[in-house]
Amino acid sequence: MTFEIDYLALAPELVVAGTIIAALLLDLFLTRSKKYWVAVLSVVGVAGGLVPIVYMLAEGGTRSMFDGSYVVDEFALILKIVFLVSGYLVLLMSVSYIEADRYYQGEYYFLLLSSILGSLVMSSSRDLIVLFIGLELTTGPLFLLAGWRKGDAKSNEASLKFFILGVLSTAILLYGMSLLFGLTGSVEFTAIAAAIPDLVSEPALALSVLFLIVGFAFKASAVPFHFWAPDTYEGAPTPVAAYLSVNSKAAGFVAMLIVMYTALPGISEVWAPALWVLAALSMTVGNLSALRQGNIVRLLAYSSIAQAGFMLVPFAAAAVAGSDLAQAFSATVVYLVIYALMNLGAFAVVIAGARRTGSGDIDDWAGLGQKDPVLGLLTALFFLSLAGIPPLAGWYAKFVMFASVIEAGGISTLVLAAIAAVNSVIAFYYYARVIKAVWLDTPSEELLARPGREYAGSIKLTLAISMGLTIAIGIYPTFATYFGEASRVIATGGG
Amino acid sequence: MIVTAGWYMGLAAILFAIGALGILIRRNALVMFMCVELMLNAVNLTLISAGRELGTLDGQVSVFFVLVVAAAEVVVGLAILVSVFRNRATASVDELAELSG
Amino acid sequence: MTYFESYLTVGAFIALGALLVGVVLVLARALAPSNPSAEKLSTYECGVDPVGSGWSQTYVRYYLYGLLFVIFDIEAVFIFPWAIQLESLGMFGLIEMLVFIGILVLGLVYAIRKGVLRWE
Numbered sequence: 209m210t211f212e213i214d215y216l217a218l219a220p221e222l223v224v225a226g227t228i229i230a231a232l233l234l235d236l237f238l239t240r241s242k243k244y245w246v247a248v249l250s251v252v253g254v255a256g257g258l259v260p261i262v263y264m265l266a267e268g269g270t271r272s273m274f275d276g277s278y279v280v281d282e283f284a285l286i287l288k289i290v291f292l293v294s295g296y297l298v299l300l301m302s303v304s305y306i307e308a309d310r311y312y313q314g315e316y317y318f319l320l321l322s323s324i325l326g327s328l329v330m331s332s333s334r335d336l337i338v339l340f341i342g343l344e345l346t347t348g349p350l351f352l353l354a355g356w357r358k359g360d361a362k363s364n365e366a367s368l369k370f371f372i373l374g375v376l377s378t379a380i381l382l383y384g385m386s387l388l389f390g391l392t393g394s395v396e397f398t399a400i401a402a403a404i405p406d407l408v409s410e411p412a413l414a415l416s417v418l419f420l421i422v423g424f425a426f427k428a429s430a431v432p433f434h435f436w437a438p439d440t441y442e443g444a445p446t447p448v449a450a451y452l453s454v455n456s457k458a459a460g461f462v463a464m465l466i467v468m469y470t471a472l473p474g475i476s477e478v479w480a481p482a483l484w485v486l487a488a489l490s491m492t493v494g495n496l497s498a499l500r501q502g503n504i505v506r507l508l509a510y511s512s513i514a515q516a517g518f519m520l521v522p523f524a525a526a527a528v529a530g531s532d533l534a535q536a537f538s539a540t541v542v543y544l545v546i547y548a549l550m551n552l553g554a555f556a557v558v559i560a561g562a563r564r565t566g567s568g569d570i571d572d573w574a575g576l577g578q579k580d581p582v583l584g585l586l587t588a589l590f591f592l593s594l595a596g597i598p599p600l601a602g603w604y605a606k607f608v609m610f611a612s613v614i615e616a617g618g619i620s621t622l623v624l625a626a627i628a629a630v631n632s633v634i635a636f637y638y639y640a641r642v643i644k645a646v647w648l649d650t651p652s653e654e655l656l657a658r659p660g661r662e663y664a665g666s667i668k669l670t671l672a673i674s675m676g677l678t679i680a681i682g683i684y685p686t687f688a689t690y691f692g693e694a695s696r697v698i699a700t701g702g703g
Numbered sequence: 704m705i706v707t708a709g710w711y712m713g714l715a716a717i718l719f720a721i722g723a724l725g726i727l728i729r730r731n732a733l734v735m736f737m738c739v740e741l742m743l744n745a746v747n748l749t750l751i752s753a754g755r756e757l758g759t760l761d762g763q764v765s766v767f768f769v770l771v772v773a774a775a776e777v778v779v780g781l782a783i784l785v786s787v788f789r790n791r792a793t794a795s796v797d798e799l800a801e802l803s804g
Numbered sequence: 805m806t807y808f809e810s811y812l813t814v815g816a817f818i819a820l821g822a823l824l825v826g827v828v829l830v831l832a833r834a835l836a837p838s839n840p841s842a843e844k845l846s847t848y849e850c851g852v853d854p855v856g857s858g859w860s861q862t863y864v865r866y867y868l869y870g871l872l873f874v875i876f877d878i879e880a881v882f883i884f885p886w887a888i889q890l891e892s893l894g895m896f897g898l899i900e901m902l903v904f905i906g907i908l909v910l911g912l913v914y915a916i917r918k919g920v921l922r923w924e
Binding site: 336337340341344348351352355358359361364365367368371372375376378379380382383385386387389390393394395 | 712715719722723726732735736739742743745746749750752753754756757759761762764765768769772775776779780782783784786787790
Binding site for chain 3: 229232233236
């Protein structure tokens with residue numbers, strides 16, 4: 209028996225895994241006042257993971273291991289970049305936030321890095337077992353991170369709710385997987401796809417596909433499986449909420465798309481309508497609930513639910529219309545890249561704003577623009593981008609989404625496009641409400657009296673990176689298009 | 704009477720349904736947690752019997768990973784529960800209503 | 805013998821066991837003299853009477869041991885298939901397993917250094 213292990217293909221995972229172990233050891237031997245070195249190590253390690261990815265992208269080609277169960281193609285590399293960069297930004301915004309609490313610093317970075325490693329594994333997985341391991345490694349540490357502030361009842365509750373629903377979704381997902389394995393006789397996606405045509409009339413197959421969708425939808429917090437999200441985001445530390453809304457959501461989402469696209473294209477008449485309904489419900493319910501929120505983190509939680517709906521639109525539309533799925537795939541990846549950047553920026557603004565105003569309520573943010581014009585401008589920038597106003601990156605995400613729906617054609621896709629259009633308008637209203645509070649409302653005496661504190665360098669860097677990329681992609685969208693085009697390579701990957 | 708793999712699959716389906724029902728109607732976090740374990744074991748039973756019927760090892764290999772992940776989740780879950788118990792002496796999820804959805 | 809017929813043996817054993825217990829109980833009732841006193845009716849005739857409710861709380865430190873045990877116990881599941889295939893896997897398999905166990909040991913060292921195993 210021989211093992212062909214391509215160490216270059218595994219290099220990003222190995223670098224992150226090495227960083228995890230080093231962080232664990234470093235945490236043991238550092239005194240409390242020197243714990244920030246764990247943060248430095250984590251940030252460097254995640255950035256180091258990007259180096260082999262860039263090298264492999266430049267080299268091109270597909271690397272496949274373990275009989276095609278683990279594939280590193282351009283699609284996987286692009287996703288790894290998304291996960292690593294967003295993980296990098298979350299780590300940066302965590303530094304000052306976690307340091308302020310002064311306890312459990314080492315474990316925080318250990319758990320966050322483990323979750324990043326999970327999403328890296330997940331994006332290369334081309335069989336059910338690897339996919340499951342990757343997905344669980346992504347969400348497992350987050351149960352603990354959500355309950356980070358141990359003494360705080362809200363944080364406890366956030367963690368418990370997230371945990372019970374997360375484990376339930378895992379069980380449902382696994383049952384779907386086990387049925388799929390029993391029916392097709394394989395855990396590998398290409399073999400499953402090959403076995404599907406003979407089984408289309410089997411009712412258990414439809415059942416297993418629906419179970420899979422329910423499981424993934426829980427992880428991606430799509431309506432009607434979103435109940436845990438707002439509570440968990442509010443109770444969790446804000447950087448963890450940012451991570452949940454970007455990396456963890458994207459992981460569930462991408463896992464769903466990989467399975468549907470590579471393993472189950474033969475039975476799209478079962479999952480296409482389900483995705484259509486998920487997309488429509490997520491957009492509508494997410495946006496309507498966001499209208500009523502007074503807390504900015506809850507607002508972002510509902511907004512991220514709605515954004516997940518937008519993200520699903522191209523794929524659902526193409527599947528319902530029976531048109532080219534690869535086109536929809538690249539539209540979804542473009543949306544995902546842009547969403548990750550602007551949403552992380554918005555969360556960084558929330559962290560900075562909460563420090564400046566001492567509150568997470570939108571009403572208390574009144575007049576923040578007068579007190580701190582730079583932060584006020586950044587708030588406007590990220591929230592306008594989320595709303596999809598040109599020339600910020602968000603407009604291009606929306607543009608690509610609508611373009612791919614129109615390309616798909618057909619009545620049901622047009623209905624979906626109409627729902628998406630109406631929702632974009634609703635979304636603009638509540639994003640604008642935050643900007644109005646920051647710039648047009650009169651500041652309270654209390655806010656003006658608060659001493660102006662300097663922000664930590666790390667949070668400034670987070671804001672600078674996400675601001676730079678949001679503006680750059682908005683003005684020069686080819687950059688994002690590259691990501692979308694490259695991600696199509698999954699069609700030929702999979703061994 | 705011959706017991707085929709189908710019987711085990713049926714048993715697994717029943718176990719899964721009992722677990723799912725338990726999650727929906729029980730309100731004690733610890734009991735809900737046990738129901739999830741029941742569901743995971745139903746999955747294991749399905750994987751094993753399908754793997755045996757098909758004559759491949761994939762099913763059993765999957766069970767290894769499911770087992771380990773389930774154990775890791777047990778540990779995480781109990782740790783969270785202990786932390787909740789320390790702050791408030793209850794395990795009922797209904798009494799946890801600090802954050803309203 | 806089909807699958808269910810092999811259960812007949814189990815059934816016979818259960819029936820036999822029940823019968824035996826029944827016979828002994830009846831015999832004891834028939835033969836033994838009955839002469840109860842307060843001392844004899846107490847729960848533990850030659851022990852300490854129980855105090856408090858049966859639902860006592862367990863010290864929370866005990867859970868930490870339990871949790872650690874579950875994790876390390878279940879990881880052993882990966883060692884079994886490796887042990888069976890040890891020879892065909894060769895050197896590569898050995899190093900692979902050493903890395904795996906090394907990471908587990910690291911976890912144990914971490915737990916010890918963090919004072920999880922200290923009972924104070």
